[in-house]
Amino acid sequence: MKKKTIITISRQFGSGGREIGKKLAEQLNIPFYDKELIEIAAKESGMDKELFEEEGTRTSRGFHLLGALGYSLGGPLSTMTELSLNDRLFIVQSEVVKQVADQGACVIVGRCADYVLNDRDDVLHVFIHADMEDRKERAIHSYEVDERDIESSVRKIDKRRSNYYEYYTDRKWGAADNYDISINTSTFGIDRSVAIIKDVIENKEL
């Protein structure tokens, strides 16, 4: 296989995907992008940073259909005045994802990066998931989500990610076949999951 130097991580809420991405980037000594992408997107577009912070909710029939209407990710912002704010945010963010990928090896968490970078063959696409009990635990301890109705909160955040992903990509979020490898952190733990990903990209000649 072609050497994979860029790693995208999609993840269920509370699965440890972000932590895996961070550790992986540290161990491989390459840049890590999650919220950092927002800073760049805000700076480049002149749009308010806070607008990017909450991944948008679906507001129209399906962004992926816009291609048929003549819009393209590569178009200048000035042609996007008819698009919704969320759609413009997505376009700006996607351009930033492509830019950082052009700069070389890195780890990118979220932002539909698996879809945005789908055409490149130097990217490994990873999905991280975990059993609900572990996700609830992590949500309480790492993200300080309220313990009351914790399962429903976790499911709601997943639902938002799933809606966002499916709106912009027309793919099924969490379907194994969007990714090169999917890993359950309840089975392997965080460190072993990092090791598995490192192993699969480093054994590039096999």
Added chain:
Amino acid sequence: MKKKTIITISRQFGSGGREIGKKLAEQLNIPFYDKELIEIAAKESGMDKELFEEEGTRTSRGFHLLGALGYSLGGPLSTMTELSLNDRLFIVQSEVVKQVADQGACVIVGRCADYVLNDRDDVLHVFIHADMEDRKERAIHSYEVDERDIESSVRKIDKRRSNYYEYYTDRKWGAADNYDISINTSTFGIDRSVAIIKDVIENKEL
């Protein structure tokens, strides 16, 4: 994690999942079950082997709902007279899956084994998938599927597997979070996929 000695493999048609299972069993020197399970199920139940060969099609509202009606996988065949033939075949087959798992380390391909053995913590559940182009290629060369309408044939077989799985398990076929690890053989190839699975079960202390 608990040592994983039993491996279940679910797979998209044409992804190479069966070949991976076979190689894995050879390299680990443990039994391999695919069609072999049918022989055992036919022998034990006295039912015709040919009946088991085509994984059934959906005939009622959802097999997983039968539990609520008092049926259980553990019940004797004599109590199953009200069930459809397909449901009885599934029950017999599931019992055989449990039996071979009780006998120790093995590789089991298909048969909803990931669902049937869900309660055991010594089982690694794997999903194997691949890009459509590679699956078409494998379907033509390994399974002698007619080249005309090959993509539609591949999708039809997947659809049958997916219907069967979802009818009997009430889970989404191919959703990453049913499995411990999911691997794209278009990215890694067959031998590297075998090596990844061996690696994740052998590094059991991490």
